Amino acid sequence: MRILTGLQPSGKLHVGNYFGAMEPAVRLQDQGEAFYFIANYHAMNTVRNPDELRAYTREVAIDFLACGLDPDRVVFFLQSAVPEVNELAWILSTVCPVSQLEKAHSYKDKVAHGFSPSHGLFAYPVLMAADILLYDSNQVPVGKDQKQHLEITRDLAGKINEAFGEGTLVVPEPIIRESAAVVPGVDGQKMSKSYGNTLPLFADPAEVKKIIMKKLVTDATPLEDPKPKENSTLLALYRLMASEADVATMEADFDRGGIGYGDFKKRLLDAYLERFEPMRARREELLADPGYIDQVLAKGAEKARAAAAPVIDRVRRAVGLA
Numbered sequence: 442m443r444i445l446t447g448l449q450p451s452g453k454l455h456v457g458n459y460f461g462a463m464e465p466a467v468r469l470q471d472q473g474e475a476f477y478f479i480a481n482y483h484a485m486n487t488v489r490n491p492d493e494l495r496a497y498t499r500e501v502a503i504d505f506l507a508c509g510l511d512p513d514r515v516v517f518f519l520q521s522a523v524p525e526v527n528e529l530a531w532i533l534s535t536v537c538p539v540s541q542l543e544k545a546h547s548y549k550d551k552v553a554h555g556f557s558p559s560h561g562l563f564a565y566p567v568l569m570a571a572d573i574l575l576y577d578s579n580q581v582p583v584g585k586d587q588k589q590h591l592e593i594t595r596d597l598a599g600k601i602n603e604a605f606g607e608g609t610l611v612v613p614e615p616i617i618r619e620s621a622a623v624v625p626g627v628d629g630q631k632m633s634k635s636y637g638n639t640l641p642l643f644a645d646p647a648e649v650k651k652i653i654m655k656k657l658v659t660d661a662t663p664l665e666d667p668k669p670k671e672n673s674t675l676l677a678l679y680r681l682m683a684s685e686a687d688v689a690t691m692e693a694d695f696d697r698g699g700i701g702y703g704d705f706k707k708r709l710l711d712a713y714l715e716r717f718e719p720m721r722a723r724r725e726e727l728l729a730d731p732g733y734i735d736q737v738l739a740k741g742a743e744k745a746r747a748a749a750a751p752v753i754d755r756v757r758r759a760v761g762l763a
């Protein structure tokens with residue numbers, strides 16, 4: 442069983458990335474052969490400054506390790522360490538209908554948010570399919586926003602198998618955790634770097650406090666009244682971070698009334714700080730040892746290349762390139 446997922450180094454990671462993909466990935470790391478990578482080719486669509494791309498790449502790698510990724514179990518590497526992924530993306534692009542990419546939500550969404558519609562942005566799902574298929578991946582833990590990309594991946598693998606022989610590519614399954622499929626941002630929309638509504642995974646506690654106390658949406662229910670639980674962003678975030686018992690207490694306090702949102706927000710802040718404190722401490726250690734992450738990624742690159750080589754070879758033979 443091979444499990445694979447990727448994170449883009451396009452900015453600071455947020456709790457949506459954590460609960461949607463990183464935490465499930467860490468949980469799955471000892472249930473199969475895990476391949477986790479930093480999607481630096483993909484990030485080039487939005488990060489145009491080379492120093493910034495390098496810095497985010499390093500930071501995301503360190504953050505993933507801090508969250509519990511075990512480099513002795515996981516093949517952890519940079520997407521660009523295996524450039525054959527571009528060759529597979531080209532091969533997939535020859536069977537990919539333009540109409541399928543035109544329907545991609547994330548492409549339409551990015552363009553609607555003002556990103557220029559480059560070919561890289563348009564072809565994003567094809568490169569993502571290549572990421573997955575190059576390693577014969579079986580399971581791909583992701584947030585719900587990636588579901589359509591996984592459908593495109595499955596479809597392209599099916600088209601290649603149909604045209605060039607069953608077994609040319611392995612058809613993967615998405616793993617989407619329902620309880621964290623779409624983590625809401627502080628404005629109630631999906632949490633996303635491009636919407637500026639994130640709760641960062643690692644930020645100065647004072648900054649997180651400001652975001653929770655000042656920016657997190659609540660409704661105008663008076664203090665003394667019961668608070669509506671459904672559609673509460675505050676409660677949705679609390680459910681992800683707090684213990685079951687604390688969540689039950691908060692829900693009962695919502696029903697009872699007499700407690701204001703300021704108080705609930707403090708509880709959310711405490712849950713956040715407690716939940717991420719051990720990872721924050723681990724992150725500080727990793728930041729103090731820059732050689733370590735280089736070593737981890739170099740070892741991962743070697744293993745990733747070794748896993749990709751027979752797959753690209755098989756595909757080259759199947760399509761007539763070798």
Ligand code: TYM
Binds near residue numbers: 459460461573622
């Ligand atoms: P990226 O970096 O945008 O997001 C990384 C992961 O975080 C999940 N995620 C969320 N989950 C729940 N709620 C949210 N608000 C939320 N925001 C982000 C994303 O679903 C994702 O799983 N295309 C990928 C990167 C990638 C990839 C791959 C992933 C490139 N190639 C191959 C898997 C397999 C992405 O957008 O990452």
